[in-house]
Structures are given as C-alpha cells and as structure tokens.
Amino acid sequence: MKLKKTSTQLVEEAQKEVKILTPQEAKDLLEKNNPKPLLFDIRDPRELEKTGTVKDAINMPRGVIEFWLDPESPYYKGYPLETPKIFFCKSNWRSVIAVKYLQDEMGIDNISVIEGGFVNMIKEGVFKIELFKI
Secondary structure, three states, X not given: OOOOOOHXXXXXXHHHHOOEEOHHHHHHHHXXXXXXXXXXXXXXXXXXXXXXXXXXOEEOOHHHHHHHHOOOOOOOOOOOOOOOEXXXXXXXXXHHHHHHHHHHHHOOOOEEEEOOHHHHHHHOOOOOEEOOOO
C-alpha cells in the first residue's frame, strides 16, 4: 500500500501554512504581550520526564489537543479560545501538524509554533529547562 502523503510531506505542507516563531520571538511574546500567550508542550509526558520542559509550559499531549481546547468537549480544560497559543514539541514536526489541523479544521487562528521545537529552544539558550512534575 502506498501512502497518500508521507509524514515528511505533511510537515512540509504545514510549515508553509502556519505561523512559525523563532525561540526569541516566542520568548518576547510570552514576556511582553497582554494577554500573555499560553505555551503548550505537546510531547508525551514520558518525554518530559526524561528531558524536562521549559518554564511556564503547559503539557498538552498531542492526542488530546482538540478535546482540551473545545469548550463543548467534556474534556475542555478552560483555555480561552481568544488567548494566543504557542505550541512546541521536540523538533517541531508534531506541533506544526497539530497547529495546521487546529487552523484548518477547528478555525483557531491565534496560534503558532516554535521553530525547531524544544531542541532549538534549548540550543538557542533562550529558554531554561525545568523538571517536569506530573
């Protein structure tokens, strides 16, 4: 069986259609914007236990994003739709696909991803790692 699109193709297409912030741009928005954007780490909690996450990041695993952001869902977590949201994962693949889906299918438009994800955020030295607490 041949795939209609590969994961690489999905990522490349999504990168053309979502807002991508450098780590510094994301940090500036988190420090200076009002309302302050919400920062979501969409990696699996097991990943966060191994690597930690960044200060003020909220863990929202990729598999629950649509449910936690939908006010009509029984799993809604109370994150206001009008509040800007910044997503990241390890390298940006999952987050860019997730954000494209949220834009295209749910109509959420005040969202962005961080270029290069967690790896780049730490490499650039803009964000500091903290332990992940379950």
